[in-house]
Amino acid sequence: MSLQFTILLIGLLLFTAVWTTKLSSRLNIPALLIFIALGMIAGSDITGFIRFDDAELAQLLGTVALIIILFEGGLQTAWKEVKTELSPSLSLATFGVFIATTIVAVASHYILGFSWANAFLLGAIVGSTDAAAIFSVLSGQSVRRKVGSTLELESGTNDPMAVFLTVFFLEFVTNPKEASLVSGLTSLVWEMVIGLLLGLFIGWIASTLLNRIDLSSSSFYPILLMSFAFLSFGIADTIHASGFLAVYVTAIYISNHELVYRQTLVRFTMSMAHLAQIGMFIVLGLLVFPKQLLDPQVILSSIALALILIFIARPVSVWLSLLPFKYSWQEKVFVSFAGLKGAVPIILATYPLVAGIDNAGMIFNIVFFTVLLSTLIQGSMLTFLADRLHLNDTGSSAIQTVIEFMSIGKPNAEIIELTIPNSHPFVGKAIMDIDLPQEFLITAIIRDDQIVTPRGDTLFEGRDQLLLLTPKHRIKTLKRFLFPKTP
Incomplete structure (x- = not known):
């Protein structure tokens, strides 16, 4: 394939991937399924435009993409809001993953006839939830904060356990003697503890340096920020600690401390994360040969394992892991059904391919098919399930920055956006009657997709979106004024 055609094809794939996100919203299916489908269509078995079978390169590209996605997810995590769910999330990320791995392993042993080592290897690969899938699906959901925080923290922290179990059981397959x-458990403790500490340390360095350094152009700040994501993973992985955990913790630390050009940096990482998701799933789609997926044994085995994973392994692991914590049965049902699989299991399935073990190709195809079924069934049902279980959080109103003023120095003012809930005391009152401090200015009101010019006698209505100009250091004061019960 010529260089020119390759570049043209990349452009067409990216263009198509972006436009098909509208289709995914209308059909209520996760966009990642469409991205994977694009890769499969462009691959060897269908159109033959791109011939790609390099598992090692796919593993490398997938890891780079996951670093960016996890980093962006950490930057979106408000520690004050999620810290109360840390313990149950870690329980899900450790004990939950092990329980799910064990159940799938037993099923694989008896359904596929795999040896116990191979069965546990397959169970470890599909045992964890996927951060990319969870962040992608929850971004469009108004799920109750407790449930959303639990799922985000679980998916952001269970990668170390999944990687450890995969490498551990792969070692039993390739070198059982x-x-x-004991050495495996010691390695797990080292990976988790050092990954956590390293993430905190690099997060402190990053936030300190970003706020103190005076770069010649503000456009360098996003690049500097992203460098810390790869430094976290690279340093941690070099010393055999968990790189994924280090990246996630680094991002959380940075996000929850003062940060120059915050919104500009966050939006940059969001764009990078979307690009990483599209590229990663297209590459993983290219790595699959659809003709192999049509093997009856692969189809029947994958359907059986997917159903066991969705309706037995995940629910059992969730209910046992959350046993010591106060979660309603509705919340447990939703968390059970929201155990989406995505890129992580597919990337982990490349480990056996790279190692060249027996049944590696079959393991990869079964994992891929299982992920597709899991994502299609669970991802498409989450909105309906949240509504039926009454877990939609329609009364909350988060403050979001719309415009951040960029200047030669550090930004000192922002225009923020907030939505007034129907139950807010301002509803029915005029602007002149709310005694808004002079340092805050309502610049516009968006109501029913129309812009309303704010005047003294303008009445507030429920679900009004307010755009307010505020000094950056007074955002917390504004939040306390508008929502006095918010911590």
């Missing part, structure tokens, strides 16, 4: 449970 030297594999040791």
